[in-house]
Amino acid sequence: MKKIFPFILFSLSALLANAQNYKSDSLNLKLMSNHILTNYQCYKDLHDLCKHIGHRISGSPQAAEAVKWGKEVMEKIGCDRVYLQEVMVPHWVRGEAKASIIPSKGKPISMLISSLGNAIGTGAGGLNASILQINHIDDLKRMNPNDVKGKIVFYNFKFDQTNINTFESYGPCVYYRWGAPSEAAKLGAVGVVIRSVSSAFDDKPHTGSIAYDKKYPSIPAVAISNLDADQLETMLKTDQHISMQMTTTCQMLPDVMSYNVIGEIKGTEHPEEIICFGGHLDSWDIGEGAHDDGAGVVQAMEVLRVFLELGIRPKRTIRAILFMNEENGLRGAKRYAELAEQNSEHHILAIESDAGGSTPFGFSMTMEKEKREKVKRWSNLLLPYGLYSFDREGGGADVGPLNRKFKTPVMELMPDSQRYFDMHHSENDVFENVHRRELSLGAIAMAQMVYLVSMYGL
């Protein structure tokens, strides 16, 4: 009895303390939500970024403007500290791109193309070669190089519409944009045209990075829209001798100095423990980079804003990072992790928002089991905000270097993915396709997760 009594007392007081925390945390989470849903400053910020700066590929004047803008917004928010981190970034320029399909009989058909990011161009002289359709990389690998040599390979791999989470369809398609062009070059192909990595049935080509394997020649590579790919596929069924004429003047210029933009609020009790979160400030040079990743950028800044405007002081340091050069180099993220090492910083969590500005349903995570379990114990607090999924594995590209270098626990906000790949890396990715309330819910989810970890650690 003697032993049990203090234990009961302890348990009771622990229970009461928890109960109180639960109540005040629940209230704080609701206050954050109300504040963001009624002010939705992140939506106004996104408007500003998309409409006054527009797309902002690394090294471009718009990217430089975006750095200035991000710094000013965070200074205006009133962060304890706002600073830039220098980083040299690639400077790829798209130039012109035009193409036509030339059937064995009849007139050429002009087709909208988009050079893949970091690709070399054909030069002003252009490229003309016959088209070889490849539906799956295994089909190419089985071919006699003589049948590939001198041709433009048309990768016709289709976006799988049957996955509920469209990111699961994105992965396999990306290979055809990222790595497969060099497989074609290996067999002597002189160019590549891919079916866009897109869930939309429309006429917009989608860009995105290519990664040349330096063992083989770098060859021009472009994307065509799903509708055009359908048309080309249909034509190739009855005409084996179709060629393509393409002229692309894209090129890689010398690296340019750019910056990660960082804003933070110092923790009151454990300032040395850092929770960072963010998105990438650069975007592709098509559309406005609204979902990808204007959304993540403005959500990260909104997290800082809601803490400051509600007067909530985090116990641990919270830091928003607007990463530079996610799209075609990841230089900003790598630099961030290097500097974290140089400065002996201790990150207890890194959260990324780079999956679009739609209604969120949870967070994917890569961290030790006990940490994940700790997060999942908060799920009752988060469920009223539509957040129910905490079991998926995964972080994001920009928090990857931290995770690889320090085993930093990482998370990524998971928004509904149904519309994302209709817009991603294309002209469709504009402000008008982001919804005020949906974007705000993402900011709320980020703010709530940051709040809980800032109060209770991880």
Next chain:
Amino acid sequence: MKKIFPFILFSLSALLANAQNYKSDSLNLKLMSNHILTNYQCYKDLHDLCKHIGHRISGSPQAAEAVKWGKEVMEKIGCDRVYLQEVMVPHWVRGEAKASIIPSKGKPISMLISSLGNAIGTGAGGLNASILQINHIDDLKRMNPNDVKGKIVFYNFKFDQTNINTFESYGPCVYYRWGAPSEAAKLGAVGVVIRSVSSAFDDKPHTGSIAYDKKYPSIPAVAISNLDADQLETMLKTDQHISMQMTTTCQMLPDVMSYNVIGEIKGTEHPEEIICFGGHLDSWDIGEGAHDDGAGVVQAMEVLRVFLELGIRPKRTIRAILFMNEENGLRGAKRYAELAEQNSEHHILAIESDAGGSTPFGFSMTMEKEKREKVKRWSNLLLPYGLYSFDREGGGADVGPLNRKFKTPVMELMPDSQRYFDMHHSENDVFENVHRRELSLGAIAMAQMVYLVSMYGL
């Protein structure tokens, strides 16, 4: 031991049986999902309904066309039985509507208005009266009738942006459209203008039904957009003598014969047990009734289609109902329940889809606890499709009469609600604002729930 052994055997076999069911059910649910996501015939049906017929208020020629269309589509699907149920419906026509705001000094400002459904018009002569702004019904109730008499009451009640589920904000606003106009008439008001029941900050007025209390005079009632309501509110802050001139020629014509459209597949083992599901075929006479409720209509038909195209025979009878006249009378739903009684039909479940065509996250339910628990035991099968919420109370308007008459268990599909009230009952509710995959996910959720109940009862 003797007693335990058979028990273990029984448990093992039960487990195995369950495991088998779970596996084959899981497979069937996935097949349904794949089929709908790759064919998305419901999306094509919605295009047809919205673009070739358009909006279709009860009693209109378009509503008659929609009946014919719905019957033809279900016949083409190859249902066991397709039939119509006669029902007399109200025939309200909108006519013209124009208005201007007249400040005490300066020029009149013309303002876009939308007559509330079932409202009387001002007639060609119009109505001109000074405006009395009321922010909350309690403020009106406290007023001296002399201060209301002869005025146009401007109900300026705002959509609460802080609810995560926007249906929770819709409810309180609806009162100002539905019941509050008669409260104004009771005190002598001659007209009502309401701030649209809308989450959007745009210039589109949203219509919807009014219900006159017959104890008081019926007075003209119209909606203005949120932006116009903001403007009017601002003007009234500095000018107490603003009047409104409005002319509306809407009127109620004699009732018209119309129809519920029904298609069914007979159950193989318990044909007498009916699972019905549907949406409403009528819409408001603005926009195209795409989310409200073209989505529910095409999803219901898709449920039948996926069973037939995959060759899945339900053990219980499954029935799609395209209800007539949900928007301004609920006559179809009432008629359906009456006929169910006359024909001694036994409905084990009625599911409604009338909350838009966005990504679904669960079903609300009104049923006995044990039945709800039975449904919740299927939640692991449904979670991969993003369906996690089965705890909310609620059915829908069209399944209400069945529930009230027979205590039939009812459910309503719950789609993400962030964008719904931007479009609902306005010009924004068009096909272009419905997404193929999101709509399809709703159809999948409906088909899966119908499948499980058709196999295991409720």
